[in-house]
Amino acid sequence: KQPVNVIGAGLAGSEAAWQIAQRNVPVRLYEMRPVKRTPAHRGGDFAELVCSNSLRSNELTNAVGILKEEMRRLDSLIMRCADQHAVPAGGALAVDREAFSAAVTAALHNIPHVEIIHEEVTEIPEGITVVATGPLTSAALSEKLKALTGEEYLYFYDAAAPIVEKESIDMDKVFVASRYGKGEAAYLNCPMTEEEFDRFYEALVTAETAPLKEFEKEIYFEGCMPIEVMAKRGKKTLLFGPMKPVGLVDPRTGKQPFAVVQLRQDNSAGTLYNLVGFQTHLKWGEQKRIFRMIPGLENAEIVRYGVMHRNTFINSPKVLKPTYQFRDRDDLFFAGQMTGVEGYVESAASGLIAGINAARLAMGQEPVVFPHETVIGSLARYITTADPDNFQPMNANFGLLPPLPQRIRAKKERNLKIAERALERLQAFSDELYAFS
Ligand code: FAD
Numbered sequence: 001k002q003p004v005n006v007i008g009a010g011l012a013g014s015e016a017a018w019q020i021a022q023r024n025v026p027v028r029l030y031e032m033r034p035v036k037r038t039p040a041h042r043g044g045d046f047a048e049l050v051c052s053n054s055l056r057s058n059e060l061t062n063a064v065g066i067l068k069e070e071m072r073r074l075d076s077l078i079m080r081c082a083d084q085h086a087v088p089a090g091g092a093l094a095v096d097r098e099a100f101s102a103a104v105t106a107a108l109h110n111i112p113h114v115e116i117i118h119e120e121v122t123e124i125p126e127g128i129t130v131v132a133t134g135p136l137t138s139a140a141l142s143e144k145l146k147a148l149t150g151e152e153y154l155y156f157y158d159a160a161a162p163i164v165e166k167e168s169i170d171m172d173k174v175f176v177a178s179r180y181g182k183g184e185a186a187y188l189n190c191p192m193t194e195e196e197f198d199r200f201y202e203a204l205v206t207a208e209t210a211p212l213k214e215f216e217k218e219i220y221f222e223g224c225m226p227i228e229v230m231a232k233r234g235k236k237t238l239l240f241g242p243m244k245p246v247g248l249v250d251p252r253t254g255k256q257p258f259a260v261v262q263l264r265q266d267n268s269a270g271t272l273y274n275l276v277g278f279q280t281h282l283k284w285g286e287q288k289r290i291f292r293m294i295p296g297l298e299n300a301e302i303v304r305y306g307v308m309h310r311n312t313f314i315n316s317p318k319v320l321k322p323t324y325q326f327r328d329r330d331d332l333f334f335a336g337q338m339t340g341v342e343g344y345v346e347s348a349a350s351g352l353i354a355g356i357n358a359a360r361l362a363m364g365q366e367p368v369v370f371p372h373e374t375v376i377g378s379l380a381r382y383i384t385t386a387d388p389d390n391f392q393p394m395n396a397n398f399g400l401l402p403p404l405p406q407r408i409r410a411k412k413e414r415n416l417k418i419a420e421r422a423l424e425r426l427q428a429f430s431d432e433l434y435a436f437s
Helices: 011-022 063-073 077-084 097-109 139-149 194-205 214-222 227-232 235-239 284-291 344-362 375-385 411-436
Strands: 004-007 027-030 054-057 092-095 114-117 129-131 154-160 163-165 175-177 187-192 259-265 272-275 302-304 307-314 329-334
Touching: 004 011, 004 344, 011 027, 011 077, 011 097, 011 129, 011 344, 054 063, 054 344, 063 077, 063 344, 063 375, 063 411, 077 092, 077 097, 077 344, 092 097, 097 114, 129 344, 139 154, 139 307, 187 194, 194 227, 194 235, 194 259, 194 284, 214 307, 227 235, 284 302, 329 344, 344 375
Parallel strands: 004 027, 004 129, 027 114, 129 329
Antiparallel strands: 054 092, 154 307, 163 272, 163 302, 175 187, 187 259, 259 272
16 A cells, blocks of 8 residues: 655644554654754654643533543544543643653554654645644745645634634624625624723723744734734724724614624534634633623633634635545645644544545545534534634534534533533444444
């Protein structure tokens, strides 16, 4: 069999290489470190955790906890090494970062049919290939990706507004309308009185922001300004900008509110909404505190906080299939943060699917789409069906999963039911997969 090329031995590439090798398909794994560094990685080991040593919740009441369990059941290398090198962290799974990366590196080095090549890849190779070069993909390869996807479909910065679960929005306080009544009434509008606006404004301009990394300082020059920076230019900047009320009439008062925050549908299922124009660099705790001052969002569940950071990613809804295959080239797969999944575990999860599918293709089998009732499948579905014009990377969260047929009020119980359904669906899917392969 021809070897499958995997480019980048980060969270996604290491998992992809492992999954391919487990199916007895040879792998050529390219990693540029330590020969060439990124601005965030420090060493030469695989699957380096560039920041926190936490892989977040390990509990089945949390979507990323379910994702971990799904990955364990799919024989994930990342999960195996993380569990082996866990350090005490309450309900979270945190790891000894050095030991974790060393274990991933050793596991891949120990497989004879995995060839490891430490060099920067500057061309996308021929043959079955998984590109998993991450948010800090080297410049030379980024240029090639730009040419491949089309300039408008490759991004270098992630300037995202928070996304909230629709279920948590108080619909009695918001109204549905599009500006000037144009087209279908599409937006959820949170109306503010002058007093509410003034309180919100004060909180926003005095809130704490997260520090920008040295290599990220250029982001502000790219023309995407965080809401808190805009606010510091004066109240009018907001009232004539992202909070402008013009053309919006609250049907309950028959009047135009003093200010409006608009929410736009974020996924095709209509379970998630983003705050239009609210890209932000505020600390996460501050985002929760301040955005919950917006009428209707008092109890909003923020499933994805606003961020502004360096991130190379493709417009997956335009260019990728839910199998993680490139639409225009079936033997080219993408995985990791570059597909628009967000986070260590999510990146590894996408590598897991891309790896299984690349191996299947090498063995002459059809690539598969994971069920969307599973968290791993829901992420693949999200990144390939989200609105391409406003595509932003996404963490695992319950808003991506289809609702249960029955309504369960208690959150913990509901989440456990969703977990149960996900794991049952995964089992049935795996049984089917192995029965036919
Ligand atoms: P990576 O793990 O970065 O792996 C990509 C690999 O490809 C790297 O090893 C790189 O050296 C290699 N590579 C790049 N270009 C080439 C090339 N041309 N040829 C060969 N090799 C190449 N997520 C969290 O969950 N928690 C956090 O705390 C967190 N902090 C982050 C902090 C920063 C500064 C950044 C940038 C991201 C952070 N993330 C965090 C987001 C994300 O989860 C991680 O970046 C994660 O490592 C992504 O996995 P990946 O496999 O897609 O990329």
